[in-house]
Amino acid sequence: MPLVKGGHIVADEFVRTAEDAELPAQGAVLVSASRFLADPEAVLGRAGGKVGVIWPNDRDVDDLVPHLARLALVALVFPSFRDGRAYTQARLLRERYAYRGELRATGQVLRDQFVFMLRAGFDAFEVKKQADAEAFTETVKRYSVFYQPTGDGRLSALHQRLQLRHSESAGL
């Protein structure tokens, strides 16, 4: 699956290892939540290289919070595009726990969800279809108006109106 990051299709530097396979000593690795939680220090304490965790959407992100500062990547899962639990996890990680590393959407990731995902705090996308990945830049420009404020910092329509009003009255 193509990976979109920073608006471009990029190579994935993270290596996924099979559950029981030995972790490579170096390089960026992506491990399951269960493997990570079984012994976080063993995974984080390798000689070098970044660590990412695949976090299932039915597990509280609270369990991940103590380790966030040392994680380079959290991959959240959309087992089907109908299952929106990972949107909540993403917002909690970004807005409540101030996670600043890569937040990656994985699973059934289609172009029609990009805007929602971006607004929830995702910044990397393992896209199911090549054509959707290629259409990323164009797709995310579909909307210029957003009704709700979220942690992505975009001005909501409510605040946009107030700003307009203030700038109009200031101009008089």
Place this chain on the structure above:
Amino acid sequence: MYAYDEIDRTLVNERVAEFRDQVKRRLSGELTEDEFKMLRLQNGVYLQLHAYMYRIAIPYGTLSSEQLRRLAHVARRYDRGYGHFTTRQNIQFNWIKLAELPDAMADLAEVGIQSMQTSGNNMRNVTSDQWAGVAPGEIEDPRIWAELLRQFTTLHPEFSFLPRKFKIAITASEHDRAAIKIHDIGLRLLKNAEGETGFEVLVGGGLGRSPFIAKTIKPFVHGRDILSYVEAILRVYNQYGRRDNIYKARIKILVHELGIEKFSAEVEEEWQQIRDGVLKLDDDIIEDIRSRFFYPAYETLPHMPDELKQAAHDQKFEAWRKNSVFAHKVQGHAIVVVSLKPVGGPPGDATADQMDALADIADKYSFGEIRVGHEQNLALPHVRKRDLPAVWKALDAIGLAIPNVNLVSDIIACPGLDYCSLANARSIPIAQEITRRFANHDTANLIGRLHINISGCINACGHHHVGHIGILGVEKNNEEFYQITIGGRADEGAALGTLIGPAVPYAEVADVVEDIVEAYLALRAHPEELFVDTVKRLGVEPFRERVYATR
């Protein structure tokens, strides 16, 4: 009226452009039906028994005459010349072509009408009292808050893929015309001891196969905190609502399984983390929304104008006035309910010609405004009392001076097996037959207020559980049978009806309803005792006996 500005219009146009692209990708095969399904549902597009059905939102039931004319245009240009008003302050078109949908949407967008989230597992059209802003004695116009919630819920980046659909209703009157207790979240506007505006918040109501009356989760949430509180409820629901079984995915099941105390503790914990965050509403924001609602410049008028006194000699006018005209907060004015329940007609349908004519009547007599109620009727919210005779004549000319509002023939019914792919039985012909049985206005008047609700399947779009008489279509051995409940109600005293006995075959339903009504007339304590109150006093037994004694 709330006026869309450039910001709202931009969003709606961007949505139309997105859907046009999605339809194009579906038609080219780039999107599978499975992928497209969720996208079309989020735009109000269903695949029904015969064709695509298109459901359009009428937020809090308020329409301008220009908007109603545009709906008539869509009915005429893209459908078969009529539309169907639903219990959710929506209008549905039944025969629209997929390839033409983006054009229909674009036509509607020009007048600020859209269909975002009228289906799908997201927050649906926010509904409210159809008399909002004109009902005497309301705390304040609930549409200010409904509009804030409409904006909050539209394309929400966290809650567009919930376990199931999610419905919010708001009332600001003591008499609940928004049926808030049968919604996922019900909001009742009130003032606290300090005179501040806030809400009693109810949660977990709903009908369908497991009906529940909503429970109070918090007696008072300040207006400035309402968005964060709703977000907290939704966040708990999104994380913990069941996704393993579609029938158990609604929030009512989560509330029921956790218990209201545990559920509210979860919500409280979440809310405390976000209540002072970005969703907090300051007075400027609330005032900004308030300022975008326009109210008519009412004249000072007499309570009882001569025109009305004169018209009172006309029995037909009086019959209509008594059932269709309601008190208005401004003296000399009235709310006129326009029944869409003609004898022998499908409840809630209006033709394109009727919509156009009604828009003209609204321009002339109701400051260009029309309301849509959950009873599948329309209303003219600002009629001068002196104009009532003229309004009556104008409505009569288009077949809409039907004097049966709140009477036994003012039936709520889903489209049933005639249109809906979920239905097990027909609803519309049952409604039509009952209206014929009770076509005599004097008889209907004698019976008084009596709400019949009909659903063609357990999903309960016709709200049968809360009908004074509820009729639910079921299938037995490939035949249509109907379960009858009595004693339900959807108002502030909301209650679920009780089953009176075994289901009856299609051909007997109207007879059974007649039997029940006859039993009521014999049993009521006095002529003012409503059917539903007689049932409450006596229970279902005497009605059961009357219905099944000879069956």
